[in-house]
Amino acid sequence: MDQKTSERISNIVKFIILLVCGSLLMMPFIWVVSVGFDRTANITMPFPPRLIPETISSFNYGIVFENGRLIQSYINSGIVTTSSVFLQVSASLLAGYAFSKGNFKYKRLLFILVLCTLMIPMEPRLIPLYTLFNSFSLLNTFWPLILPTVINGMLIFLCKQFFDQLPTTLREAAQIDGAGEFRIFFTVYLPLAGPIAATMVILSFIWSWNDFMWPLVVLNNQDLHTVPLYLASFSLENGTSLGGLTMALATVSILPIVVLYLFLQRYIIQSIALSGVKGE
Amino acid sequence: MVKEKLQINENGVENTVTINDDVETIKSKKRKAAFTWYIFLLPSFIGILLFMVYPIMESFRLSFFRSNGTMETFIGLQNFQRVLTSNTFWNTVWNTFFIGFFQIFITIPLGFIFASLINSIRRGQNFFKVIYFLPNVTSIVAAAMIFQFVLHPEMGVANYILDALGLPSSTWFSDPSTAKWGVILLAVWHWIGFVIIICLANLQAISPEMYEAAKIDGASGLQQWLFITIPNMSGTFAFLLITGWIGSLQRFNEVYVLGGPNGSPARSIQTMGAFIYERGFTGFEFGIASAATYIMFVIILIFTFINLRVSKMQL
Numbered sequence: 001m002d003q004k005t006s007e008r009i010s011n012i013v014k015f016i017i018l019l020v021c022g023s024l025l026m027m028p029f030i031w032v033v034s035v036g037f038d039r040t041a042n043i044t045m046p047f048p049p050r051l052i053p054e055t056i057s058s059f060n061y062g063i064v065f066e067n068g069r070l071i072q073s074y075i076n077s078g079i080v081t082t083s084s085v086f087l088q089v090s091a092s093l094l095a096g097y098a099f100s101k102g103n104f105k106y107k108r109l110l111f112i113l114v115l116c117t118l119m120i121p122m123e124p125r126l127i128p129l130y131t132l133f134n135s136f137s138l139l140n141t142f143w144p145l146i147l148p149t150v151i152n153g154m155l156i157f158l159c160k161q162f163f164d165q166l167p168t169t170l171r172e173a174a175q176i177d178g179a180g181e182f183r184i185f186f187t188v189y190l191p192l193a194g195p196i197a198a199t200m201v202i203l204s205f206i207w208s209w210n211d212f213m214w215p216l217v218v219l220n221n222q223d224l225h226t227v228p229l230y231l232a233s234f235s236l237e238n239g240t241s242l243g244g245l246t247m248a249l250a251t252v253s254i255l256p257i258v259v260l261y262l263f264l265q266r267y268i269i270q271s272i273a274l275s276g277v278k279g280e
Numbered sequence: 281m282v283k284e285k286l287q288i289n290e291n292g293v294e295n296t297v298t299i300n301d302d303v304e305t306i307k308s309k310k311r312k313a314a315f316t317w318y319i320f321l322l323p324s325f326i327g328i329l330l331f332m333v334y335p336i337m338e339s340f341r342l343s344f345f346r347s348n349g350t351m352e353t354f355i356g357l358q359n360f361q362r363v364l365t366s367n368t369f370w371n372t373v374w375n376t377f378f379i380g381f382f383q384i385f386i387t388i389p390l391g392f393i394f395a396s397l398i399n400s401i402r403r404g405q406n407f408f409k410v411i412y413f414l415p416n417v418t419s420i421v422a423a424a425m426i427f428q429f430v431l432h433p434e435m436g437v438a439n440y441i442l443d444a445l446g447l448p449s450s451t452w453f454s455d456p457s458t459a460k461w462g463v464i465l466l467a468v469w470h471w472i473g474f475v476i477i478i479c480l481a482n483l484q485a486i487s488p489e490m491y492e493a494a495k496i497d498g499a500s501g502l503q504q505w506l507f508i509t510i511p512n513m514s515g516t517f518a519f520l521l522i523t524g525w526i527g528s529l530q531r532f533n534e535v536y537v538l539g540g541p542n543g544s545p546a547r548s549i550q551t552m553g554a555f556i557y558e559r560g561f562t563g564f565e566f567g568i569a570s571a572a573t574y575i576m577f578v579i580i581l582i583f584t585f586i587n588l589r590v591s592k593m594q595l
Contacts, residue, residue: 011401011402014401015401015403015404018394018397018401018404018408021394022408022411022412025412025414025415025469025472026411027430027437027441028423028427028469029414031430031437035429045429045432045435047440049440087323090323091327094320094323094324095320095321095323095324097320098317098321099321102317102320103313103314104313104314104317105314110325113328114324114328117332119581119584120332120336121526121576121577121580123530123552123553123556123577124336124339124570124577125332125335126335126339126556126557126569126573127335127560127566127569127570128334128335128339128342129331129335131338131566132330132335134349147327148327148330150323150324150326150327151327151331151332180316181317181320182316209419210419210420212419212421212532213533213553213557216536216557217557217561227419228419228422228533231419231421231537232421232425234425235424235425235428235537236537236540240428240429243429246425246429247426247429250422250426253422254418254419257418258414258418262410265409265413268417269410269413269477272413272416272474272477273477273481274481
């Protein structure tokens, strides 16, 4: 057997292994969609599992949308996520730029402080933050979910790394023209920051959309629940009793993110890889 | 500026004053410039003070008090003593480490193998990347909700497949002795995409010249993988090990969905995070919960430090 054929065979074998394992990984998704369309699944789950439901119906999806809480939770998540992303990305761009191009006292010390925030988990901050927002009567509003996102050490770090790669000569030219620091930032550097801003928006969106523990603590009002909170409360209430309905709900809650992911997959994967590679 | 200087130059005394003035203006300009930089940092540092520094110190203070949010009494180290002698707490530590250990030591090798396979095939690289990363984009809460059914002992698809393959099935979440394995399976499923993406990015950064040199020396594909790829990936493994542990030690979301704040069945999947949530927000024992968060925080720091030493990573 010559080398070319052996290489081709090993290629095919690898491809098949990946295909089999990949479908195993996808299996929960496929099954979820199928059960969601199964009319009988709320009484007894179809067993043995089948790919195509016996009686295909959109009954479960009808109920999911009928009760309105899912759509409400989508709107809530939308409001919280857009505000958080905007706040977090703006603040991190400003800080990252200052740490890269700025010239001021305690720069290194302050940057180390920013890096230290990466080590601090949410749990020790949970109770004081709860009482803090409680003392301003801001529990059961979106403010506690939005305001604390203003600081994100990871995004500041990524942003600084990016601006470090841009030449300082751009600044000097603008300075000779008499531009102030803010004008230099907004007219010279910000327009060049598109790629890193996109990465930051993607990461920030994923974090904010999936945030769970903190919203669980501050939002008791069901009408304000974000998507993960609604899913969790539904799941804890019903356990494994309403199979079809739960699966329909899961499908509808995942679908928009999956569609977004399929459209932006190149950028999303790049962003995740960047946060990991730079993290090293 | 220059003109002014020349005009006053005739008078020596005035001259030095002007130079001093000049120095002053340069200094104040510099100070003003530095001030502008602090404005750039203002939003982030208000955030650090208000949402990082204050809460960390406040929860340290709280850990020495008996508190329910309104009434406070100083009780010294009693909270720490109560947490450290509580079997429930040590059980959550055990659960957290057990789930974390198997999640990490299954996912990293498996993810690395998949990444190497994806990296070595000619066609369909992007397709597999997208497929394998998909679980990671789904929120862990939705994933946990799905896995309750996938791993259901009677009607779940997982046991069906295991049966069909002639492998032993499991009781998963319905039995305290197997519930942790259900969480581990979910965690592996959810994290593997991340591991693959990180591995792929770093695999592609290994210089192709090394492989060419090895090929000339007659090294087989497997040999190249063992002696070039794996040593070159040690930094990546260290990164995954550290971030993986930090993430696992804070595990909360999925166990809350699967077992509620007390990690049923029989507290078998209650993690440290769930213990803190249970004490803090279902029992409103803020002091106990704060002490527990500090103990957890210290555990995370020590463990991260050990991981750094073990993997000999330079920070």
